[in-house]
Amino acid sequence: MRLSVDLFWPLALCVHLNMTAISRYISSLEEAYKNAAKPERAIKQAAYMRDQFAFYGIMSTERKEILKPFLRKENRPPKEDLHMVVKTLWQKPEREYQYAAQELAAKYLSASEKEDIELFEWMITNKSWWDTVDFIAANLVGNYFKQHSDQLATTNESWLNSGNIWLQRTTLIFQLKYKDQVDSDLLAQNIQVLNGTKDFFINKAIGWSLREYGKVNPDWVVDLVDKTDLSTLSKKEALKHLT
Numbered sequence: 001m002r003l004s005v006d007l008f009w010p011l012a013l014c015v016h017l018n019m020t021a022i023s024r025y026i027s028s029l030e031e032a033y034k035n036a037a038k039p040e041r042a043i044k045q046a047a048y049m050r051d052q053f054a055f056y057g058i059m060s061t062e063r064k065e066i067l068k069p070f071l072r073k074e075n076r077p078p079k080e081d082l083h084m085v086v087k088t089l090w091q092k093p094e095r096e097y098q099y100a101a102q103e104l105a106a107k108y109l110s111a112s113e114k115e116d117i118e119l120f121e122w123m124i125t126n127k128s129w130w131d132t133v134d135f136i137a138a139n140l141v142g143n144y145f146k147q148h149s150d151q152l153a154t155t156n157e158s159w160l161n162s163g164n165i166w167l168q169r170t171t172l173i174f175q176l177k178y179k180d181q182v183d184s185d186l187l188a189q190n191i192q193v194l195n196g197t198k199d200f201f202i203n204k205a206i207g208w209s210l211r212e213y214g215k216v217n218p219d220w221v222v223d224l225v226d227k228t229d230l231s232t233l234s235k236k237e238a239l240k241h242l243t
Helices: 005-035 039-048 060-071 079-090 095-106 116-125 130-147 149-160 165-173 184-194 200-213 218-227 232-238
Strands: none
Touching: 005 060, 005 079, 005 095, 060 095, 079 095, 079 116, 095 116, 095 130, 116 130, 116 149, 116 165, 130 149, 130 165, 149 165, 149 184, 165 184, 165 200, 184 200, 184 218, 200 218, 200 232, 218 232
């Protein structure tokens, strides 16, 4: 049976309208950022990040003010367009776009879907550095696993064995805000797997995760540190407020 192409035009129109709205949303953000750019400050910000990323030179407080209207519910793109918008922003050279993308993603946490973990993994493994990875881990991934606990075991194992230090760092710090809800067995397991590396970001994360958990369960942390041959950095971070 031959179907008339007329049957498909409403869908095509809908997609076109979505793309137009997304383009308008992003171009408006571009304009706002460019108007606030401070080239001299941008050079210093790039240097702080080892010149891995370009910057507009916008201070954090000013950037958050710029983003406010873009993050309001009535102005945000619909949830079904989140992946597209985030990836479009992420691929732009200035670091402020990645900050905007992760802040936008955080606004949809209450509408989290199982496939969102694919987006978070993509964000972690693209243009990776501590400034974005730590936000994604503690805010996006941490909240995701609270809502989709059935995804935790397989994702955690995959990330631990990935060989990617940023995914591995995420397994250590996604529970940073869990407080007394931390799965201490999982934390201990992940530390055991990743301990012994010479990588600064992994050893720092081991200590950081223990330091945070030590605020609610200091005896457990002290006991783990005593029984584990941690790096000097990890041990120092873990016991910073406990000794």
